[in-house]
Amino acid sequence: MPEHPDAAIIRGGYEASNRGDASSFLAILAHDIVWHEQTCRTLRGDHVGVDAVGTFLDGLQGRGLTTMRLEPYDILVSDSHVVALLDVRMERGELTSESREVHIWHLSGGRATEVWLISTIPKRPTTSGMPSLVRRDRGQLLDSLSRAHLSSGAIDNR
Numbered sequence: 442m443p444e445h446p447d448a449a450i451i452r453g454g455y456e457a458s459n460r461g462d463a464s465s466f467l468a469i470l471a472h473d474i475v476w477h478e479q480t481c482r483t484l485r486g487d488h489v490g491v492d493a494v495g496t497f498l499d500g501l502q503g504r505g506l507t508t509m510r511l512e513p514y515d516i517l518v519s520d521s522h523v524v525a526l527l528d529v530r531m532e533r534g535e536l537t538s539e540s541r542e543v544h545i546w547h548l549s550g551g552r553a554t555e556v557w558l559i560s561t562i563p564k565r566p567t568t569s570g571m572p573s574l575v576r577r578d579r580g581q582l583l584d585s586l587s588r589a590h591l592s593s594g595a596i597d598n599r
Contacts, residue, residue: 445518447548451525454553455511467495471552478558508532511542522547529560 444452450469457465476488476497488497501509510530517524523546531538540560547555 445523446551447523447546448516448518450548450551451523451544451546451553452513452516455513455525455527459510459512463495463498466498467491469553470494471549471554474553475555476558477556479560506531506533 454466454469457463457469470491472491473489474491474494476494478484478486478488478497484497484500488494508531510528512528512530513525514528515526517526525544525546527542527544529538529540529542542561543559545557545559546553
């Protein structure tokens with residue numbers, strides 16, 4: 442059975458993200474997308490519009506994140522939604538977080554108009570010899586990156 446067109450769009454977005462191809466990833470988003478970020482306390486909220494989502498995603502790299510891999514292991518499709526179940530790996534130096542996430546996408550006209558991100562319990566948090574830096578999930582890793590940059594003055598949090 443061929444893959445549903447909406448599933449192919451979302452899978453292609455993850456593939457683009459993993460290649461570091463931001464423009465191809467952003468191309469799957471409607472201009473007025475609403476991105477509901479719930480996985481990170483300091484970045485939590487709604488990002489409205491493709492430019493706001495692009496700025497949000499750029500901010501992840503600006504916080505010291507060196508690697509983020511989004512690997513869907515199952516994609517479920519209905520007439521109005523795509524639900525992706527993912528393994529997520531994020532790295533910052535020696536700090537590594539591996540978790541599972543659920544992304545719920547609403548598509549219209551071949552573009553994502555709304556997405557909700559939900560993080561679950563980590564699969565295997567690991568470090569390279571620095572156990573005090575192990576974070577339990579993606580949100581905690583992103584929170585630590587935000588705090589580190591806020592304390593260094595690299596980010597103005599007004």
